[in-house]
Amino acid sequence: MVFMDCIQAKSCHSTVVDLCQNDVTADAVAHDGVDADADVDADADADDVFVQLRQLRANHLWLRQQLTQLQRVAFHRRLLQQKILYEGRAVLESKLRQLQHKHNRHWGL
Numbered sequence: 001m002v003f004m005d006c007i008q009a010k011s012c013h014s015t016v017v018d019l020c021q022n023d024v025t026a027d028a029v030a031h032d033g034v035d036a037d038a039d040v041d042a043d044a045d046a047d048d049v050f051v052q053l054r055q056l057r058a059n060h061l062w063l064r065q066q067l068t069q070l071q072r073v074a075f076h077r078r079l080l081q082q083k084i085l086y087e088g089r090a091v092l093e094s095k096l097r098q099l100q101h102k103h104n105r106h107w108g109l
Contacts, residue, residue, distance in 0.1 A: 100106055 096107065
């Protein structure tokens with residue numbers, strides 16, 4: 001049902017939709033794909049696959065979170081660098097104006 005909520009909202013992140021689709025697929029295989037007289041080893045293998053799938057999902061989400069955090073840090077650094085450059089430019093322009101006034105000259109900015 002989570003998948004239907006994601007589809008109806010149409011505002012879900014692609015990762016959420018992918019994970020919802022995987023949940024639906026995994027549930028369908030877990031309930032429909034195993035016969036009553038299936039081998040115990042096949043059940044164990046299927047469980048291992050689902051455990052690995054859950055681990056992959058968790059790793060995928062962790063990697064996305066780390067990537068988002070690194071992008072935020074890089075963006076913050078870029079903004080800080082721009083701020084420093086603009087402040088330095090403002091100081092230099094102010095000094096130039098003072099010199100222009102002091103020496104009664106006009107130099108282009």
